[in-house]
Amino acid sequence: MSNFFDTICAIATPIAKGGVGIIRVSGEASKDVVKKFFNKEIIPNKINHGWIINNNKKIDEVIVLYFVSPKSFTGEDVVEIQTHGSPVILKEILNLLLSNGARLATKGEFTKRAFLNHKMDLSEAEAVLELIESKSVKSASLNASNLSGSLKEAISNMREEILELLAKITASIDFPEDVQEVPYELIEEKLTEIKEKIENILKNAKSHNILREGIKIAVVGRPNVGKSSLFNALLNLKRAIVTDIAGTTRDIITESFDIDGINATLTDTAGIREDNKIDTVEKIGITKAKETIEDSDIVLLLFDGTVGITDDDKEIFELAKNKKTILVSTKQDINEKIYEGALPISSKTGKNIEKLKELIYKNVVDVDIDNIEFTTNQRQQESLQNAIFAINNALLGTKQEQLQDLISIDIKTALLSLGEITGEVINDEILNSIFDKFCIGK
Ligand SMILES: Nc1nc2c(ncn2[C@@H]2O[C@H](COP(=O)(O)OP(=O)(O)OP(=O)(O)O)[C@@H](O)[C@H]2O)c(=O)[nH]1
Numbered sequence: 391m392s393n394f395f396d397t398i399c400a401i402a403t404p405i406a407k408g409g410v411g412i413i414r415v416s417g418e419a420s421k422d423v424v425k426k427f428f429n430k431e432i433i434p435n436k437i438n439h440g441w442i443i444n445n446n447k448k449i450d451e452v453i454v455l456y457f458v459s460p461k462s463f464t465g466e467d468v469v470e471i472q473t474h475g476s477p478v479i480l481k482e483i484l485n486l487l488l489s490n491g492a493r494l495a496t497k498g499e500f501t502k503r504a505f506l507n508h509k510m511d512l513s514e515a516e517a518v519l520e521l522i523e524s525k526s527v528k529s530a531s532l533n534a535s536n537l538s539g540s541l542k543e544a545i546s547n548m549r550e551e552i553l554e555l556l557a558k559i560t561a562s563i564d565f566p567e568d569v570q571e572v573p574y575e576l577i578e579e580k581l582t583e584i585k586e587k588i589e590n591i592l593k594n595a596k597s598h599n600i601l602r603e604g605i606k607i608a609v610v611g612r613p614n615v616g617k618s619s620l621f622n623a624l625l626n627l628k629r630a631i632v633t634d635i636a637g638t639t640r641d642i643i644t645e646s647f648d649i650d651g652i653n654a655t656l657t658d659t660a661g662i663r664e665d666n667k668i669d670t671v672e673k674i675g676i677t678k679a680k681e682t683i684e685d686s687d688i689v690l691l692l693f694d695g696t697v698g699i700t701d702d703d704k705e706i707f708e709l710a711k712n713k714k715t716i717l718v719s720t721k722q723d724i725n726e727k728i729y730e731g732a733l734p735i736s737s738k739t740g741k742n743i744e745k746l747k748e749l750i751y752k753n754v755v756d757v758d759i760d761n762i763e764f765t766t767n768q769r770q771q772e773s774l775q776n777a778i779f780a781i782n783n784a785l786l787g788t789k790q791e792q793l794q795d796l797i798s799i800d801i802k803t804a805l806l807s808l809g810e811i812t813g814e815v816i817n818d819e820i821l822n823s824i825f826d827k828f829c830i831g832k
């Protein structure tokens with residue numbers, strides 16, 4: 391297959407103590423390089439068991455797997471060495487590979503080669519990265535779906551439809567005597583159809599981003615209303631310090647937990663109060679609390695249920711007026727009062743803690759994630775936006791019955807934008823920015 395690339399190597403597993411460690415080698419010389427220090431024959435598609443030997447010294451007992459091009463991850467000859475999971479051994483074998491003719495792989499170079507050798511398209515290559523980086527079960531499953539080609543298929547289908555339309559338009563331009571001009575209504579109909587499909591994908595983009603990044607939740611309120619207690623209850627951990635002294639939490643504390651498959655980052659903040667008794671540390675804590683509100687996707691506004699909503703509470707709630715919020719009345723176990731629009735909770739008994747999680751989920755995730763077939767990242771979303779922009783231009787030209795030659799220029803631009811997602815249209819800059827995000831060894 392590819393004869394253009396040199397032979398690269400990298401440690402593919404974390405460099406830490408573990409049961410096994412894997413070193414990967416890819417390129418034409420893979421087998422020859424490994425043969426120099428492996429004491430057994432290397433047979434393709436077999437489990438080759440033997441020793442790594444350096445200067446007559448036994449380094450490790452290993453398993454060597456040999457995948458012959460094109461039937462490998464990169465499409466090239468690939469050798470994987472399974473060692474015992476010791477950072478020292480992994481590094482020693484890596485050094486052996488380097489001194490015998492292999493080069494250290496750059497970030498994402500294995501996956502980049504898989505793409506360049508047509509083992510996967512760009513959307514699938516990006517899914518490899520995102521699968522590794524997934525922060526939640528749902529995100530991982532959508533990335534796995536991308537890896538299996540679901541986004542590629544959706545884009546390819548649209549590209550084919552555009553190509554078909556372009557072919558018809560071009561034929562009538564090139565052979566006006568033999569081929570009839572494509573009716574403007576038909577062009578409009580087809581373009582509108584494709585535009586709607588793209589818009590549908592983009593409609594889910596916000597949810598894709600939430601799945602990718604997770605959601606950020608801030609717990610905010612006056613001192614002593616029960617923020618840290620709720621923080622602990624949501625995490626099911628005694629993480630934050632709880633006391634009956636107002637001003638207990640000084641610094642912000644952040645932890646992650648899972649809400650129905652989505653990664654949630656929860657931040658406990660210092661109780662906000664304007665008081666001349668507060669010291670410098672508490673003042674800084676309050677400033678940080680305000681920044682946390684700005685940075686969050688949703689803010690839990692807490693007030694003490696035994697007291698009710700005071701003017702001070704209202705002032706604090708003002709700070710989150712541009713945010714999605716959930717109003718929460720605390721300490722339900724020692725008061726039975728109902729406040730309109732507020733969810734009564736007790737961090738002591740656990741009352742309505744699950745309900746609160748449900749509310750958070752419903753507020754932030756506004757589409758049915760289970761029905762999303764694939765996910766898109768920022769880069770892919772930009773290409774989709776560009777495609778819509780070009781289609782809109784083409785639609786305008788169609789409505790004005792411009793020369794079809796001119797309209798076809800915009801249609802081609804849309805085609806190119808979609809091609810950037812799958813990698814049919816690509817340049818080095820895009821490639822490098824994608825694969826730079828990978829870890830070495832992937
Ligand atoms: N009975 C009862 N007491 C609670 C509940 N939640 C909090 N408290 C009590 O209220 C007091 C303050 O709780 P914290 O969670 O420290 O309050 P906070 O809002 O984090 O306070 P600061 O960090 O000082 O701003 C403690 O004595 C808690 O035991 C609850 O659900 N029920």
Ligand SMILES: [Mg+2]
Nearest residue numbers: 617618638639
């Ligand atoms: Mg606190």
